Amino acid sequence: xxxxxxxxxxxxxxxxxxxxxxxxxxxxxxxxxxxxxxxxxxxxxxxxxxxxxxxxxxxxxxxxxxxxxxxxxxxxxxxxxxxxxxxxxxxxxxxxxxxxxxxxxxxxxxxxxxxxxxxxxxxxxxxxxxxxxxxxxxxxxxxxxxxxxxxxxxxxxxxxxxxxxxxxxxxxxxxxxxxxxxxxxxxxxxxxxxxxxxxxxxxxxxxxxxxxxxxxxxxxxxxxxxxxxxxxxxxxxxxxxxxxxxxxxxxxxxxxxxxxxxxxxxxxxxxxxxxxxxxxxxxxxxxxxxxxxxxxxxxxxxxxxxxxxxxxxxxxxxxxxxxxxxxxxxxxxxxxxxxxxxxxxxxxxxxxxxxxxxxxxxxxxxxxxxxxxxxxxxxxxxxxxxxxxxxxxxxxxxxxxxxxxxxxxxxxxxxxxxx
Amino acid sequence: xxxxxxxxxxxxxxxxxxxxxxxxxxxxxxxxxxxxxxxxxxxxxxxxxxxxxxxxxxxxxxxxxxxxxxxxxxxxxxxxxxxxxxxxxxxxxxxxxxxxxxxxxxxxxxxxxxxxxxxxxxxxxxxxxxxxxxxxxxxxxxxxxxxxxxxxxxxxxxxxxxxxxxxxxxxxxxxxxxx
Ligand code: SF4
Numbered sequence: 001x002x003x004x005x006x007x008x009x010x011x012x013x014x015x016x017x018x019x020x021x022x023x024x025x026x027x028x029x030x031x032x033x034x035x036x037x038x039x040x041x042x043x044x045x046x047x048x049x050x051x052x053x054x055x056x057x058x059x060x061x062x063x064x065x066x067x068x069x070x071x072x073x074x075x076x077x078x079x080x081x082x083x084x085x086x087x088x089x090x091x092x093x094x095x096x097x098x099x100x101x102x103x104x105x106x107x108x109x110x111x112x113x114x115x116x117x118x119x120x121x122x123x124x125x126x127x128x129x130x131x132x133x134x135x136x137x138x139x140x141x142x143x144x145x146x147x148x149x150x151x152x153x154x155x156x157x158x159x160x161x162x163x164x165x166x167x168x169x170x171x172x173x174x175x176x177x178x179x180x181x182x183x184x185x186x187x188x189x190x191x192x193x194x195x196x197x198x199x200x201x202x203x204x205x206x207x208x209x210x211x212x213x214x215x216x217x218x219x220x221x222x223x224x225x226x227x228x229x230x231x232x233x234x235x236x237x238x239x240x241x242x243x244x245x246x247x248x249x250x251x252x253x254x255x256x257x258x259x260x261x262x263x264x265x266x267x268x269x270x271x272x273x274x275x276x277x278x279x280x281x282x283x284x285x286x287x288x289x290x291x292x293x294x295x296x297x298x299x300x301x302x303x304x305x306x307x308x309x310x311x312x313x314x315x316x317x318x319x320x321x322x323x324x325x326x327x328x329x330x331x332x333x334x335x336x337x338x339x340x341x342x343x344x345x346x347x348x349x350x351x352x353x354x355x356x357x358x359x360x361x362x363x364x365x366x367x368x369x370x371x372x373x374x375x376x377x378x379x380x381x382x383x384x385x386x387x388x389x390x391x392x393x394x395x396x397x398x399x400x401x402x403x404x405x406x407x408x409x410x411x412x413x414x415x416x417x418x419x
Numbered sequence: 420x421x422x423x424x425x426x427x428x429x430x431x432x433x434x435x436x437x438x439x440x441x442x443x444x445x446x447x448x449x450x451x452x453x454x455x456x457x458x459x460x461x462x463x464x465x466x467x468x469x470x471x472x473x474x475x476x477x478x479x480x481x482x483x484x485x486x487x488x489x490x491x492x493x494x495x496x497x498x499x500x501x502x503x504x505x506x507x508x509x510x511x512x513x514x515x516x517x518x519x520x521x522x523x524x525x526x527x528x529x530x531x532x533x534x535x536x537x538x539x540x541x542x543x544x545x546x547x548x549x550x551x552x553x554x555x556x557x558x559x560x561x562x563x564x565x566x567x568x569x570x571x572x573x574x575x576x577x578x579x580x581x582x583x584x585x586x587x588x589x590x591x592x593x594x595x596x597x598x
Contacts, residue, residue: 024561040449040489048578073447122487122511140490140573148581152563170445187481188436191510220484222510279432365443384438384485391461 001211002252005159005225006193009133009249015114021157026150031110033119035101036065037139038326039077040118041120042084044143046218053088054149060092061085064100066366067359069096096262099332099358102126102300106210107334109239112246117175117216118142118151123300123381125217129209130236131248132227133193136217156193156222160257167265171308173222174302174379174399175206176200177215180263192258195251200265202225206235207306214301215381218278219405270414273397276385284402284414285311292375295320295407296388297353297400298329299363299380305335307400309378312344314404314418317352319411326353327368328360351407362388377406422438424501424522425540426474428464428550430533435481437491437512440483446490451497453488458494469536478505478532483512492519502541506530516580520572524548526557543568 003011007019014025038061045051053059061081069075078096083307086372098104102123105111113131114332115118120139127134137151147218182187194216201209209226216224228248236246270284297303298310304344308330328348330336336358339345349353363380364367369389371378376388376395383395398406401415407417440462447459470476477493482505483491492515495503502522502576516523524541529548532555533539539550546559560568570576 024563037446043449044574048574050582050583071447078445120487122485124487136487136511138487138492138511140489140518141514144573146579148577161572186484187509190481190507220509221482266460277436279434382438382485384436386442388462389440 001256001394002254003253004193004257005251006133006156006158006223007196008251009114009116010153010155012114012249016034019155019157023155024152024256025155027068027116028150028354029058031060031116031117032142032145033060033062033101033105033117033121033124034139035121037075037120037142038081038141041143041146042080044140045146048147050147051145052133056088056090056327059090059146060105062091062094062098062104063100064099065360065364066325067096067357070366090099090416094360097333097357098332099335100216100300100303103304103331103335104129107110108240109236112236112241113232113248114246118145122217123214125224126210126214127219128213128302129206129226130232131226133223133225135223140267154191156191157258158193158305159189159256160200160260162195162260163195163196163200163264163265164262166182166197167200168268170401170414170419171265171268171270172401173211173400174215175220175268176263176265176269177212178260178281178397179268181215181218181273181279182271184219186218186260186277186279187220189216189270191222191415192218194221194224194374196224196226198262202229203228203231205306206231207304209306210304211301211368213410218381228406230320256371270402272402272412273383275394275396278381278383278397284412285373286400287396288328288414290326290378290396290407290412292377292396292412293325293417294325294368294370294374294376295403296327296368296376296378296380297326297403298363298378300331301330301381302379302400303329303335305338308335308339308348309363310400311404314348314401314415315353318351318408320352320407324407326351326407326411327356327362328353329356332358365389365414377412379403423429423540423542425502426490426538427472428442428477428533428537429469429473429537430535431479432484434481434484437483437488438478440491443486449490450478451493453497454489454490454494455497458498462470470550474499474501475539476500477530477539478503479505481532482508487511487515489515489519492516492521496521499504499580504530504533504539504541517567518573518577520568520570522568524557526555528598529555548582
């Protein structure tokens, strides 16, 4: 019997020849990501009474979630991180202008196939888009890794998700994932490594792979994975990382999967996750017409360059509905630059969007919050109660195309009407 | 860990997420006492009052799903919660409980049998939960996790056992994926 991706990559990072699902092993991650929580790690380090770091080269810090600071306490926390990075020679430090940690680190070429990456953020599963094992941990664990270089991990079982394409008109990787989450429910992949296979995934853009792997978290996954290929190599090559600088790890041809699920993208329709859970998913015709006060195009799931271009395709030459707020928060500085250069930025502005600085923005409740009784259609990955302002407000989740169509009509709208 | 832990329980349903346990707006703090004031705030003050006078939180399936915020575990400690029992836990929440020294027990039958406001007692050593006059067993922790819990969490555990041998540890790093 062959091995799934997670077993192979964890064996490598644990320095063992063989590991089995269920086993608890000490893993030496290749990169430790911390975002706004970095200051908590630094304070915890002080409490431990040491400041010896295992390997500063493996530490990556990105000042996202709240950027720039809105209150003095946050400014103070961010200063602590900045000064710590200088003092400790942490080269992978990105300040408040950079954007969302996940996207920033991938764009910078820090995430490579075959790596094990831990992050103070649950959506660290996104790193599977580049063939790495990414998983979320608490800040104490990051601090522990800073000092000891290691972390206990349970070797997960693996689930195979086969997506057959091409996707039906008006649907995207977001709709694929919402459908999957609706079918499998929010704990459908708890503790598991989710591997994406099938004709849709082959030759898929890194941006769409990021959406797949990011949203795998909403199934409870420990990590997600797309097999590295030419697309992966050229993405990294463009970012100054030639194939000689990493070792790809692929699953064997015949691993044991605890579950295998097939999604037929050819017959997919746009999907919406309704309040207040991500697995409360309905095909769009069941919620079309729901009035919204705000549309948010943002988050690490769907505010990448390709997502903004997709939204702009529908918004071009149109105006958003009166009384609706359209908030666009690009995922990174690089994305802002690209959209400015190719005119996407102006299309969004002219349609009536408020474009914020890159970062988590409304997804983290950092600006763009809602009043009592308000409704937002969001491209983010969570619709939990109270995540964007009032506890009595509602969040619906959909694709960038749904968001754009909804902004134009002021009610949840099927994007196929515009295509 | 021979003593039983437990007391009055408060019971929740399936898929209780971290944004409900501790809303993102309060993450500027890491003080368990401070965080405790806002634990379960979206559910209203009645629920909060009962939480503050309970010692055990009982959840359904996928308890603690959502974000990686460690405060979802530490805020419960601030509330005086001694253990969490659920049908199943989200992965990161489970880790955060162990790493902050809060026992998280996966025991479907006990979570099912528990009645809101009743009592629940756990024997971690024996792997038993007592509730409603019945006893249920659960798979006890692997040794490595027991040690972390006994030390009161990951950081105290490291400070006590691991840091003193830090130098010896360095030599055992496996080969990296070439960076
Ligand atoms: S964009 Fe949202 S989901 Fe992504 S890291 Fe930021 S807060 Fe988390």
